[in-house]
Amino acid sequence: MRRRELFAWIGRIAKGLVLGMLGLGGARLFRASLVSAEAAPPGQHPLRPPGALDEPKFRAACTRCFLCAEVCPVRCIEFPSRVEGAQPPLHRARGALPRRQIVAPVWQGGDTPYILPWKTGCIVCMKCGPACPTGAIRPIAENRDAIKREVRMGLAEIDRKICLPWTRTSWCGACLTVCPYRDLAITVDHRARPTVHAEHCIGCGLCVEVCPIRHKAIAVKPPFSPDRGEVRAE
């Protein structure tokens, strides 16, 4: 084989490798961008960070700087371009439509921070408020009473049809254990059946994160939800 041919072959192989790697990388990037459409368990809602303004005001004030997510120690603040409500095979009667989009698209305020409580709940460390430059997330003192007074990310609701103690399946108590306002926001009776008290619940979503049921027997309903309008009157 001549030297020139050898070089040509080496060149071709190198080119193939480079193009292949680029192609794989590009494909991976493309798939990654599609994966951001993730499925939510039925009945679940994305939440705003603690201390956020009301939904329309928040969308107007958020400048998409991602500073709140950068300071979040548990990385619960995410920027899903869309989250789709999954089809509940066993709970069709609960009224969740299949593949219902529950996060606003970009032109209506996408790229804004959401907390997806079924993935990671908020630990209410209150670091995102001071980090927000525009005041879209109000700074609230990291103080038990101040947080309980000011923060209303939503209200937890228990689905008694699938909750383990309520269906007499087993003892559980996971939501009680993890609740930052244990025995105030969530109480249990003598059969370990949990109850949520609206006046104390701040809607952090930790109970949703730990709920062992696959379809989540507890859901946090935000005060304003993009798909449902006013869920909870303040």
Next chain:
Amino acid sequence: MTERVRRYWRRRNRHWPGRGFRLQVARRTLQVGVLVLLVVIPTLSLYDNLRNQRDEVGIEARWDTSLVHQLVEDLDDPSRVTQSVRGSVWTLKVGELVISDPLAVIDFIGAARVIFDHFLITALIPVLASLLLGRVFCGWLCPADLLFELGTKIRGWTGIETDVGFARITKFAILALGLVAGVVLGTQIFAEIYPPRIIGGELYLWITFGVVSAGAWFFLALLAFEIFVSRRFWCRYICPGGALYSLLGRWRILRLTLVAQECTDCTRCNAVCEFGLDPMRGRFGQECNNCGLCVRACAPGALVYRVGLRPRDGRDVLPAAEAQVS
């Protein structure tokens, strides 16, 4: 500066191609530095998360093999270093100092319909810099500008000649239209289309969550359009941030100026000008970003930086006698 040093520099600078070379090195260093910063800041944030996981929960992830850990592990308080800088070129937080893009502030005022003084003062430094130095963010700091200039290089290598021109006033119209649309829709429009924010945001999303959003595809499409259809299309005709900086930099103090007597009419400066301005006739207008590419290209050294007021006719041309003084 003593007369001897000045004479030395003049002698060195007069001969092409040495003139303006260091300026370009400084500019490229700054631009690449900004791009590196946009990668470093999310990495630091991610590292903080992993540290936090280790300290609070006891999860020993791959964190001790990370480069950041190797660098900061021996410090007394690593979190003070790793948490000292946050954000991107859209809103940067260095310790307690917050610096925002003026476009972010304008966008916020339009959409939220309130004037929030804490956010307003964060744009003070960029606004003052633009008033004095012109559209200097575009040429010296913007990470998108670096990639767009790379696009211009690719155009040169591939020999693509297509150049579709638009009206320069388009970008001012888009600035106004975007504000109106922000007021109507109640959301910040410019944040979604402004390439520097897109680059910072997508790098953050990619590093932290491993996903990118629609912005990445928007920017790549833009880059392809610039390479194949229209040279520096975004910065010249569309960019609302560029429009805002142009307005701010109209009466800039640091002005590129043509020394008419030394010009040989070679049109080299007009060819290299990224914004398609007319340095050969001193028509820099409000859009010049003081990048100094024309200074670098000018063989006889007819283009100089001058500190002074805007000429009444808008043409920065000097007779040679005055140029000696500056």
